[in-house]
Amino acid sequence: MSLSDRPVAGCSLEELLQRVLPLQVTVLVESTDAGALFVRSTVIAGPGEALPDVSGGILLLAGHGDVPQIEASVREAAERGFGAVFLRAGASATPTLLRTAAEAGVALMSFESELNWRELAALLDTVIESHWAPSDGGPAVGVEELYVIADAVAATIGGSVSIEDLSQRVVAYSSVPGQRIDAVRSEGILDRSAPHDPGDRERYGRILRSDGVVRFERNGDELARAAMAVRAGDLPLGTIWAIEGEHGVSARDEAALRQGAQLAALHMLRARGTLELHHELRGDALRSLIDGTGNADVARTRLRLRDDVPRALLAFGFGGAAADQSESSATARAAQNVARQITALRPGASITVSGGVVYVLLADENVGSVASSLAESITGIPGGRVRRLFGAVAVDHDATRPLTDLRAEADDVLEALVVRSDRPTATLRDVRVDVILRHVAAELTRTPWLRDAEIARIFTASARNREIAGSVAAWFEARFEVSRAAQALQVHPNTLRYRLRRFSELTGVDLEDADSCLGVWLQLRTHSGVRAS
Structure with a gap:
């Protein structure tokens, strides 16, 4: 395919609507064939304003107007080649207007997001620009220069080259005569997507974690490959793949692949542009749900949350506190x-x-394993981090808990992980006792009168009394076995028995009573100065 044959950017109306569904778009009048209706750009205009000729355009009908003006704009949009019209929710979507749109053959949508018209236009244009025309089955990023880059790398290496975005969609590929190619690559080019394989996540994870070229040996009919992450600084944008030449990959080939990745990053970054807006919108929606602020219905719709799909909230945080402002910025x-x-x-x-x-x-239906796998992958990525990274996982298999609760659980687990520092990831099941004790300690701090004053006094009394408290703690840790506790303390068992009796005399607590022991144990465990001693 020559450069002149490559299609202009665009996508079907059906795909566009699927991508912007989180913005609370309601279809008032459907297109007769949304899958075949090809849209290319957006135009913002008010009712009654003159419209340009835009084949495959989307009219964002902003401002106020009466029903006849709106109907006239819809009819003119159809005459000018527009395929769809967006109205702000609450506009006069009368039966007459709906009939006018249907007769004109224009899809009519109602838009109920917090975005303004310019933000909506930017988001729609991003989705449109991220696709090639369906006549070519095209990929996600409409940048012609990527094809030139793929051809140049393939000419050096001798094998077919493809460039993929982070969704594993083929955005460009080489077409150099005589290049080595296999059925897997051909399938990816035809489908504009890398063929799914159970080992994909591990392979792509290896590439994105590496700063250099990653090689994959031949696997049956699938030829050996070399791949590299496409990055702008530390921002991952995609991957570039090359089927190795007949004699493998030389240093010159690796240099070509590296240079191809660098050049591809420039063009993919340019194409990325307003895609960040979509991610920011989803991020803002998530924050409002975990904070319990804003319009929960709008946020849930934007995130496309369903009540029949299990969900998980992960929290990634760094151990320790920032030493200064510089370290805080680095964090x-x-x-x-x-x-x-x-x-x-x-x-x-x-x-x-x-x-x-x-x-x-x-x-995800298997959200527990998916979330744990992601937590392990992220915390396992090496890098120049200021402090150690921990990952907490809170799972809601029934999809019934509010996200504020999941956020509280994830925060609790993350704090326990940071304090323990003995593992990188955990769920509540792994650190439940630590979390319970932290909550008990917080409650005793908030309501100090719940503490036993006599026990609390031991903590601030003489070193001898603090030694007695430590001995009781050791006895608890030894499951009330005097011999084991005495061995851990390196004292005679009779010495320990004396200290236990002395504790009861000083506090008035009966260590033969199970409930009393529970109260003592909680106070000992939640007092930072007490250790088994």
């Missing part, structure tokens, strides 16, 4: 980098960053 940058890495591995996830913590919402 903020690191958190944003973590968010980009998550986007690379799970493009469909909703992500927001709050207080240096990255929150990720996933929805």
Whole structure:
């Protein structure tokens, strides 16, 4: 396919509506064939304003007007080649207007988002510009230069080259005569998407975690490949793949692949543009739900949350506190980098960053395993992070809990992980006791009169009394076995028995009573100065 044959940017109205469904778009009048109706650009105009000739245009009918003016604009839009008209929710969608749109053959939509018209136009144009015309089955990024880059790399290496976005869609491919190619690559070019394989996540994870060329050996009929991440700085944009030449990949070939990745990044970054707006909208919606602010119905619709699909909220945070402002800024940058890495591995996830913590919402039938796998992958990515990264997972299998509750659970688990520092990821099941004790400690701090004053006095009394308290703690940890506790303390069992009796004398607590022991144990465990001693 020559450059002149390549199609202009655009997508079907059906696909466009699927992508903007989270913006609360209601279809008032359907197109006779939304899958075949091809849209290319947006125009903002008020009722009664003159319209340009725009084949495949979308009219955003802004401003106020009476029903006859709106009807006239819809008819003119059809005459000028427009395929769809958007109205603000609440506009006069009268039966006459609906009939006018149907007779004119124009799809009519109602728009109920918090976005203004310019923001909506930017988002619609982003979706439109991210697709090729369906006559070519095209890929996600309409940048002709990417094809030139793919051809140049293929001419050096000798094998077919493809460039993919983060959704594994083929955005460009080489067509150099005599290049090596296999059935898998041919299928990917025809479908404009990398063929699905169970090992995809691991392979793409390897590429995105690496700064250099990653090679994959021949696997049956699938020829050996070399691949590299396409990045702008530390922002992942996609991947570039090359089928290796007959004699493998030389240093010159690797250099060509590296240069191709660098050049592709420039053009993919330009094409990315307002796609960030879509991610920001989803991030804002997620933040409003986990904070419990804003319009929950709008946010749920924007995130396309369903009550029949299990969900999980992940929280990624760094251990320790920032030593100074410089380290605090570095932590903020690191958190944003973590968010980009998550986007690379799970493009469909909703992500927001709050207080240096990255929150990720996933929805999947197997969300428990999916969330745990993502947490392990992200915390396992090496890099120059300021502090150690931890990942907490809160799962709602029934999809009935509010996200504020899931956020509270994830925060609790994350705090327990940071304190323990013995593992990178966890669910509540893994650290439940730590979380319960933290809540008990917080409650005892809030209501100090619940503490036993005599026990509390021991903590601030003489070193001898603090030693007695530590001995009781050791006895609890030894499951009330005097010999084991005495061995741990390196004292004679009779010495420990004396200390236990002395504790009862000082506090008036009966250590033979189970409930009394529970009260003592909670106070000992939630007092930071007490250790088994």
